Amino acid sequence: MTYPLKARSLDSGFSESRIPATTVAETDRLTVLRIGDLRKGKHSIALLDPMFFEPGILARPDGLLEALLDDHNVYLLMWKSPDAVIQSALIGTEIEKAISMARTDCECTDFVAGGLSLGGQRWLPYLSRLEASGDAMVDSRGNRIRSIFFIGAGLDYAYPGSLYTGDRFPVGQDLSSNCSNPGGPCLSFIPTSHFKAGLKLRSIPSALVPGDLSAVRMFPAVRTMTIPVAFIYGKIDGFSPEESLYPVYKFWGEDSGLQKSRREYAPYDTENPVFWLEGSEANRIHDYDHFDLFLHPSADDEIYDELVDWIEDAERQPEH
Numbered sequence: 001m002t003y004p005l006k007a008r009s010l011d012s013g014f015s016e017s018r019i020p021a022t023t024v025a026e027t028d029r030l031t032v033l034r035i036g037d038l039r040k041g042k043h044s045i046a047l048l049d050p051m052f053f054e055p056g057i058l059a060r061p062d063g064l065l066e067a068l069l070d071d072h073n074v075y076l077l078m079w080k081s082p083d084a085v086i087q088s089a090l091i092g093t094e095i096e097k098a099i100s101m102a103r104t105d106c107e108c109t110d111f112v113a114g115g116l117s118l119g120g121q122r123w124l125p126y127l128s129r130l131e132a133s134g135d136a137m138v139d140s141r142g143n144r145i146r147s148i149f150f151i152g153a154g155l156d157y158a159y160p161g162s163l164y165t166g167d168r169f170p171v172g173q174d175l176s177s178n179c180s181n182p183g184g185p186c187l188s189f190i191p192t193s194h195f196k197a198g199l200k201l202r203s204i205p206s207a208l209v210p211g212d213l214s215a216v217r218m219f220p221a222v223r224t225m226t227i228p229v230a231f232i233y234g235k236i237d238g239f240s241p242e243e244s245l246y247p248v249y250k251f252w253g254e255d256s257g258l259q260k261s262r263r264e265y266a267p268y269d270t271e272n273p274v275f276w277l278e279g280s281e282a283n284r285i286h287d288y289d290h291f292d293l294f295l296h297p298s299a300d301d302e303i304y305d306e307l308v309d310w311i312e313d314a315e316r317q318p319e320h
Contacts, residue, residue: 019059019066021076025101029086029094032101035065035074044073045112045311046099050294051082051119052239054200057294058116064151064294067304071312072112075102082119083172083203088218091208092125099143110136112311113148117290118239120153121208121215128221132256137227147314149230149275149307152237152293154244156215157207163239164207175201189238194291204239216251226256228273228314232303234288235280242278249276270310277306 025032030049045068049055055076058065068074077098086094099111115123127148130137136144157164164171170185178201179186187201209215216222229252231245253259258273265272268283279288284302286292293299 018061019069021059024075024105025098026080027094027097027101029080029084029090030098031078031080032098032105033076033078034102034105035059035076036069038106039073040107042071042073042106043110043112044075044102044106044108045114046102047074047076047114047116048095048123049076049078049082049119050117051079051122051202051205052117053202053291053294055116056200057198060198060295062297062300064116064299064304067300067308068114070308073106073108075105077102079119082205085206088125088208091122092129095122095126096129096139096141096143099139100141103143109142110144110146112314113145115148115150115153117152117294118154118205120150121155123148123150123153124155124208124215124219124222127225128219130221130225132224132226137225145227147228147230147311149232149310150245151232151303151307152234152240152290154240156209156244156247157211158209158214158247159243162211162244163204164211169204171204172206173203175203190291191289194295197295199291199295215248222248223251223254224256225253225258228258228275228310229253230275230277230307230310230314232275232277232293232307233279234290234293235278235282236287237290237293239290249274268306270306271313272310273314275310277303279303 019036021033021035023031024034129139136146138144163169173185175185179188209218231249233242233245252274262272262274267276281287286298
């Protein structure tokens with residue numbers, strides 16, 4: 001049996017947070033939320049709907065939003081109907097419109113883009129609309145993207161045993177009552193500690209890229225990217241593992257010289273324009289699963305501080 005999704009609540013989980021979320025604009029498909037108070041003159045970050053879960057957990061004490069809000073205005077672009085299947089071209093158009101509306105609110109032109117969880121893959125159609133412009137990339141509306149980061153955002157699932165292989169996972173089904181309804185969809189392996197910490201599942205979104213097609217083949221603009229990118233993932237993440245990121249990491253900026261610059265730095269060096277950070281005991285004390293990236297009490301020190309340093313370093317990357 002398929003369990004359809006419920007209508008998304010307007011507050012998206014922020015009503016219980018001490019960080020306010022204000023609706024500043026809407027497109028046909030997206031709601032643009034400003035997180036926290038507007039501070040003119042600050043750089044801005046545009047985060048895309050994680051889709052897999054309600055984003056209220058991002059506003060937890062010492063969470064991702066708190067780290068980003070120290071030096072930035074933050075906007076969250078939320079899909080009104082996240083379960084709706086949307087053509088790639090329309091996804092790109094809607095994101096471009098939404099960023100333009102955020103730009104009007106902040107009275108700024110430049111943004112850092114952020115992809116979170118399984119919703120991060122929807123940045124790919126928008127990135128295909130960008131053209132190089134000095135130290136940024138610009139879309140047809142004049143929005144300038146200076147860099148982009150992905151946290152737990154699987155981008156390429158063309159590998160055996162992936163999330164979208166077969167029927168192992170309840171893709172597109174309502175998971176808000178995870179495991180509580182007999183015969184209903186259930187991800188029983190998720191630790192109860194995550195739910196106690198505020199995790200509210202939404203659904204596993206449909207794959208943007210078909211399983212028999214690589215992301216770089218469907219979105220060849222990945223090869224011509226000129227802006228810095230950060231890939232952050234958990235070692236024990238079964239939803240967005242290393243395999244779902246590495247193909248894009250490998251070819252990001254291949255034709256623009258970024259890959260040559262990448263090899264001049266260690267992967268974990270925040271000055272690396274193509275940054276690669278695994279949440280694992282090998283280098284970050286803890287082995288992170290998918291939700292640890294957003295909920296682990298040590299993520300602030302082990303993940304977010306590194307990300308903020310990288311964003312700052314990305315502002316002054318040497319020419320490639």
